[in-house]
Amino acid sequence: MFRTWLVTAIILISMSCSMRPQLTHEQEMQKFKDVKFGMFIHWGLYSVPAGRWKGEYDRGIGEWIMNHQRIPVKEYEQLAKQFNPVKFNAETWVQLAEDAGMKYMVITSKHHDGFAMYDSKVSDFDIVDATPYQKDPMKALSKACAKHHIKFGFYYSHAQDWHEPNAAGNDWDFPEERDYSIYLRNKAIPQVKEILSGYGPLFLIWFDTPRLLTEADAIELGNLVHQLQPACLVNSRLGFDQGDYEQMGDNAIPVEPYEEKWEIPATLNDTWGYKVDDDNWKNPKDLIQKLADIVSKGGNYLLNVGPTAEGLIPDESQVILREIGQWLKVNGESIYDTEMSPFYYSDLIWRCTTKPGKLFFHILNWPGTELKIPGLESPVKKAYFLANSDQVPFVQKGNSVTFSLPPKALDDRNTVLVAEIDDQTAKVEPGYRYNDPHNVNIMYAREGRMRGEDLKYDWESQSCTNFIDTPSPVNELFWYTYHLTEGDYQVDIEYACPDESAGSVIRFIRAHGLHEDIETIHGTVEGTGNQFEIKRLGKITVPPNQRHILLKFGLDDGKSADIKVRKVILTKIN
Numbered sequence: 001m002f003r004t005w006l007v008t009a010i011i012l013i014s015m016s017c018s019m020r021p022q023l024t025h026e027q028e029m030q031k032f033k034d035v036k037f038g039m040f041i042h043w044g045l046y047s048v049p050a051g052r053w054k055g056e057y058d059r060g061i062g063e064w065i066m067n068h069q070r071i072p073v074k075e076y077e078q079l080a081k082q083f084n085p086v087k088f089n090a091e092t093w094v095q096l097a098e099d100a101g102m103k104y105m106v107i108t109s110k111h112h113d114g115f116a117m118y119d120s121k122v123s124d125f126d127i128v129d130a131t132p133y134q135k136d137p138m139k140a141l142s143k144a145c146a147k148h149h150i151k152f153g154f155y156y157s158h159a160q161d162w163h164e165p166n167a168a169g170n171d172w173d174f175p176e177e178r179d180y181s182i183y184l185r186n187k188a189i190p191q192v193k194e195i196l197s198g199y200g201p202l203f204l205i206w207f208d209t210p211r212l213l214t215e216a217d218a219i220e221l222g223n224l225v226h227q228l229q230p231a232c233l234v235n236s237r238l239g240f241d242q243g244d245y246e247q248m249g250d251n252a253i254p255v256e257p258y259e260e261k262w263e264i265p266a267t268l269n270d271t272w273g274y275k276v277d278d279d280n281w282k283n284p285k286d287l288i289q290k291l292a293d294i295v296s297k298g299g300n301y302l303l304n305v306g307p308t309a310e311g312l313i314p315d316e317s318q319v320i321l322r323e324i325g326q327w328l329k330v331n332g333e334s335i336y337d338t339e340m341s342p343f344y345y346s347d348l349i350w351r352c353t354t355k356p357g358k359l360f361f362h363i364l365n366w367p368g369t370e371l372k373i374p375g376l377e378s379p380v381k382k383a384y385f386l387a388n389s390d391q392v393p394f395v396q397k398g399n400s401v402t403f404s405l406p407p408k409a410l411d412d413r414n415t416v417l418v419a420e421i422d423d424q425t426a427k428v429e430p431g432y433r434y435n436d437p438h439n440v441n442i443m444y445a446r447e448g449r450m451r452g453e454d455l456k457y458d459w460e461s462q463s464c465t466n467f468i469d470t471p472s473p474v475n476e477l478f479w480y481t482y483h484l485t486e487g488d489y490q491v492d493i494e495y496a497c498p499d500e501s502a503g504s505v506i507r508f509i510r511a512h513g514l515h516e517d518i519e520t521i522h523g524t525v526e527g528t529g530n531q532f533e534i535k536r537l538g539k540i541t542v543p544p545n546q547r548h549i550l551l552k553f554g555l556d557d558g559k560s561a562d563i564k565v566r567k568v569i570l571t572k573i574n
């Protein structure tokens with residue numbers, strides 16, 4: 001009797017020690033909505049060449065070096081012998097994520113180069129079998145994440161694998177016809193099983209660049225993930241609209257709040273995998289504001305670090321992330337577990353996140369001594385700054401509330417003002433709600449994605465500068481819109497241009513995805529004496545039933561134009 005009791009007790013104690021509570025898929029979905037901010041890690045053999053090949057600088061993103069330089073498999077394999085990340089320390093990485101205020105981590109288990117960063121039995125092209133390091137860093141990372149309550153997930157390149165003749169991507173070693181199903185059966189599926197089996201409960205699997213596979217393949221892979229780990233989420237780059245949440249492109253932030261589950265991956269410089277020469281670091285203010293912008297629109301922010309071949313996260317990345325973390329320590333209540341903004345807005349001054357009975361106004365550009373929020377019907381009871389709890393006087397008249405501000409920002413990166421309201425959920429007047437159709441739609445350069453390394457954001461004039469018309473990589477300013485309704489729109493653009501730089505041809509495109517232009521209008525840059533002026537560009541038509549519309553702005557004459565673009569205005573004409 002006593003023995004039975006003892007055995008039961010031992011079993012119960014050991015279970016409670018070793019097992020974390022397993023969440024359901026629904027609960028993980030909710031978690032995904034709550035965590036907001038995560039660390040992306042691109043780490044692999046490409047961190048050995050680190051953006052240089054045979055002494056030459058490679059212009060592209062670091063993890064694509066094998067492809068850009070058309071490095072033969074046999075030669076690329078040799079890099080493994082130099083990959084010995086003896087300075088890798090899982091605890092240090094996870095501590096950095098925690099210091100940054102990040103709540104989840106996604107790391108490359110295998111990128112397009114085909115090299116597994118964990119101990120794979122399916123292929124010897126992996127960190128344990130092919131490198132002097134001989135250890136599996138993913139084991140240590142998944143453990144450290146569990147200890148720090150940071151959710152853990154894997155990136156897995158399920159279509160491109162430049163090491164394999166039947167996968168997508170490598171046409172320099174394997175120009176022949178290929179049969180993706182062979183790669184899928186022999187490598188991708190077995191490896192996906194491995195990463196789902198050996199590393200504890202995974203938060204998500206981050207698939208990427210779905211090429212060659214069929215819809216049936218995508219469904220099969222998705223089902224496999226959910227069979228092995230029912231709670232594990234899958235991103236939409238699995239392909240064919242499959243997956244649990246929408247994967248946006250690098251910095252492809254929607255212009256308006258967007259009520260799906262989505263995530264923005266983004267880099268701290270211009271590469272994902274480590275590049276020794278890339279020191280084009282983004283500033284923390286930019287990232288702190290982007291975090292608030294993304295969260296206010298309903299998304300998550302996944303910020304990337306590219307560790308070195310020694311296993312270190314670059315110092316610059318650490319400094320940037322810790323500064324974001326400091327801001328979050330003070331203002332985290334306005335980010336984590338919040339809901340998106342109930343407001344439609346299009347300005348540079350504020351963003352809003354909410355919790356029951358509370359509105360958090362993120363003041364990004366200090367408006368002087370007053371902040372006016374139009375359209376709020378819920379009575380405000382009390383207002384204060386989150387950072388120091390100082391009360392903020394306000395007047396609510398009709399449906400607008402005006403807060404009296406001190407002349408200078410408490411925090412010029414983002415000062416959070418909390419307004420407590422009578423309602424659990426804010427009531428907003430029609431016309432001001434996030435999903436109401438609008439006759440005037442303003443798209444600021446600040447909200448656009450700057451594609452191409454040349455484009456720069458000028459904080460002083462709040463505009464995008466340095467437009468150069470290069471064929472590759474293209475320089476374009478993109479806007480991702482989700483709430484434009486059917487109809488014709490007048491296109492106006494606000495820019496400044498010195499008179500001597502007039503004459504370049506500019507283009508504005510309505511597109512479907514990155515590579516499918518549908519409607520293009522042209523204009524000529526006029527001199528404005530370098531003052532900002534609004535100029536008419538033409539007309540575009542938004543077809544019915546199109547939720548997502550990509551708009552792009554760029555040059556079209558092979559030259560560069562010294563213009564500063566502040567915004568584009570789409571006004572509905574019928």
Ligand code: JFZ
Pocket residue numbers: 061063064208209248249250252265272514
């Ligand atoms: C992919 C990879 O090719 C790249 O190496 C990196 O891992 C990145 C996170 O993902 O690149 C993409 C894929 C899709 C888009 C942008 C970059 N997209 O849809 O905008």
